Amino acid sequence: MIKMQRLCLLTVAAAMALVAPARAQAPDLQAVARNLVQAGMVAKGDKVLITGSVRDAALLENIAIETMKAGGQPLISISSESLTRRSYEEVPEVFDSLPQTLGLDLVQTFDLQISVDVGTSESILAGIPPKRRAARAVANEPVTAAFLKRNIRLVSLGNGIYPTDTLAKRLGIPVADLANSFWRGAGVLPQDLRVKGESLRASFANAKQVTLTHSNGTNLTFNVDAGRGLVSDGALTPEKVRLGSAAASTWLPAGELILPAVPGSAEGKLVVDKTLWDGEEVTGLTLTFTKGHLTAMTAASNLSLIKAAYDVAGGAKDQFGYIDFGLNPETRLPVGTGRIIWTVPGAVTVGFGDNRSFGGSNASDFGLALQLGRATVKVDGKAIVENGILK
Numbered sequence: 001m002i003k004m005q006r007l008c009l010l011t012v013a014a015a016m017a018l019v020a021p022a023r024a025q026a027p028d029l030q031a032v033a034r035n036l037v038q039a040g041m042v043a044k045g046d047k048v049l050i051t052g053s054v055r056d057a058a059l060l061e062n063i064a065i066e067t068m069k070a071g072g073q074p075l076i077s078i079s080s081e082s083l084t085r086r087s088y089e090e091v092p093e094v095f096d097s098l099p100q101t102l103g104l105d106l107v108q109t110f111d112l113q114i115s116v117d118v119g120t121s122e123s124i125l126a127g128i129p130p131k132r133r134a135a136r137a138v139a140n141e142p143v144t145a146a147f148l149k150r151n152i153r154l155v156s157l158g159n160g161i162y163p164t165d166t167l168a169k170r171l172g173i174p175v176a177d178l179a180n181s182f183w184r185g186a187g188v189l190p191q192d193l194r195v196k197g198e199s200l201r202a203s204f205a206n207a208k209q210v211t212l213t214h215s216n217g218t219n220l221t222f223n224v225d226a227g228r229g230l231v232s233d234g235a236l237t238p239e240k241v242r243l244g245s246a247a248a249s250t251w252l253p254a255g256e257l258i259l260p261a262v263p264g265s266a267e268g269k270l271v272v273d274k275t276l277w278d279g280e281e282v283t284g285l286t287l288t289f290t291k292g293h294l295t296a297m298t299a300a301s302n303l304s305l306i307k308a309a310y311d312v313a314g315g316a317k318d319q320f321g322y323i324d325f326g327l328n329p330e331t332r333l334p335v336g337t338g339r340i341i342w343t344v345p346g347a348v349t350v351g352f353g354d355n356r357s358f359g360g361s362n363a364s365d366f367g368l369a370l371q372l373g374r375a376t377v378k379v380d381g382k383a384i385v386e387n388g389i390l391k
Contacts, residue, residue, distance in 0.1 A: 015122070027183055032157070033062035035071055037249065039190070039235040040112045040155040044071030046110055047205035051077045063114055072112075078120070080304030081119045083235035088128045096135035107150060119157025119165045122339075123279025130309040137365035138314070145363075148356060151244035153236055157186070159251040159342055160335065171334050171341075175270030184330040185343060190235035196327045197231030197257045203384050204229065204259060210323065211378045212348065216271045218372065220289065220350075222320060223262035228359040230258040235284065246357050255328025255343040260360030264292035266320035271351065272370045276338040285370070290301040294318040294352055305366065313353070315364030323348065324369075335373035335388070346390040349373040 042048060048067045052060045057078075064074040125133065161167065163182050170174035203303045204226040213219045229245055234254030240247045246258075267287040275282050284299070284300030297307065310317060328343035344351060351358070353367035374388035386389050 002096065006108050011120060012352045018244075019375060027211075029059050029062045030066070031188075033059060033066045035074075036063055036114050036155050036157060036252075038067040039252070040114055040153050041068050041238070041241070042070040042072040042112060046070075046072040046111045048072045048074045049106065049110040049113045050074050050224065051113065052120075053080050054078055054120040056116050059116060063116075067114075075110075077120050081121055081124045084119075085124055087308060088125070090130060093132055093135075096132050097139050100140050103140065104146055105241050107143055107146040107152065108151060112155070113155045115158075116156070117156070117160070117162045117304060120164045121279070122166060122170070122276060126278040133309065134312045134314075135155055135255075135367055141363075141365065146355070148245045151241060151248050153241060153251035155236065156249070156251045159253055161185075161331075161342060162255065167339065169229050170337050170339050172337070173334070178333070179330045181330065181332055182253060183257070184329050186234075187220065188253070188330055190233040190236070190254065193233035193255045193327055196255070200257050200325060200327070200390075201226055201229050201231065201259070203379050203382075206288055207379045209380060211381075212270070212372075212375060213378075214271065214325070214372050214375045216273055218268060218271045218375065220265040220268040220270050222289075222292075222323075224259040224323065225262055225359070228260050230256075230359050232239060232256040232258060246359050249340075249357065253328055253331060253343050255331065256343075256364060257324060257325040257327060258322060258358045259324070260291040260322050260355055260358050261292070261320050263362070264293045265351075266310075270370070272372065274336060274338045275370055276301065277309075280305055281338055289320050289352075292320050293383065294320070308364055308365075308373050310368075313364060313366030314355070315366070316362035317353045317364040317366040319352060319355075319362045321353060321360055322358035323365065324358070325377075325390070327347075327390070335371060340369055340371045346385055346388045348372045348377060348385060348388075 006104045014085050047380050050063050068073040154275050161182055163175055163179035166174055168178045204224055209221055210224055232250045232254050234250055234252050260384050272285040275285055282302040286298045288296035306355040326344040326347035333341045335341055335344050349369055349371045351369040354364040355362045377385040
């Protein structure tokens with residue numbers, strides 16, 4: 001939901017499982033691990049933090065072995081949904097603001113993080129007071145800032161669609177179909193995705209105005225900083241690492257063009273028919289932006305869930321942040337269920353609040369990504385996505 005989670009060294013995104021049912025093609029864990037290590041450019045002497053869940057222990061072990069084969073030094077860190085939940089339910093609130101000195105030490109120690117998504121639930125933090133979540137996010141901010149400053153490389157497997165029964169149910173498809181789509185998408189060659197992404201980015205090179213519309217009433221204009229745009233193609237390169245910050249990260253299955261918005265440029269209305277917050281559907285979410293800032297927020301249902309988190313947040317929480325285009329031809333999954341499927345070709349995701357993992361500079365402990373299916377995007381009047389179809 002909040003893409004900033006994808007950059008945080010000690011934070012794991014929600015929702016995934018490794019073992020696929022018999023009808024799905026089982027992945028070759030050693031090959032997957034080898035690809036992740038190669039994607040992260042592990043070299044002799046690199047210190048590599050490997051994160052995931054007990055459920056994925058075999059994959060994490062393979063990643064560690066492949067890291068050592070490349071001359072790296074791995075450390076495996078295990079997490080779980082129950083650990084996350086219990087850390088709020090059993091740990092006193094007074095410790096929520098405790099400085100994250102261990103996290104800072106890790107950031108100063110490791111050169112690369114290889115993460116595997118953890119969890120299956122869409123509502124693991126349901127009922128946890130927004131004030132407590134915000135306090136922990138603020139306490140972790142120095143870790144995030146240090147992560148970006150040091151240009152720590154990140155390769156993450158999952159990208160919000162690691163196949164689970166929970167996600168398959170939300171999408172309305174068999175879990176085997178989800179698993180097969182996931183592994184096919186993860187196997188698309190980085191160079192193919194890079195060509196697609198760079199070709200699309202060229203459309204924005206000298207753009208004066210981007211217009212996003214949808215039949216639901218969305219009509220939003222803004223400018224983008226194409227020079228700071230990112231193509232997540234599934235593999236890092238020396239050039240990306242030199243650019244640093246968000247450019248030193250990639251997520252698998254890959255296939256996204258990520259463009260930060262020019263601060264102060266967004267004008268108009270964004271309507272999202274359905275999104276999720278703590279597993280609950282928020283419908284008819286309508287956001288109004290003026291001079292790049294959020295000036296009004298309404299919804300047909302469950303607005304209070306988002307607003308409670310927004311109200312206690314700080315920083316650039318009200319600033320329009322980015323636009324993200326899906327590019328992966330093998331991500332054949334439904335859009336519009338409330339779950340964001342980043343890499344579906346022609347899918348458009350926008351967000352406000354923190355946009356540092358999108359190449360921007362908006363810093364906040366709040367960020368919200370919202371996806372539109374069948375949207376139209378025009379660059380200076382020329383359609384590059386029309387009714388959800390990438391031109």
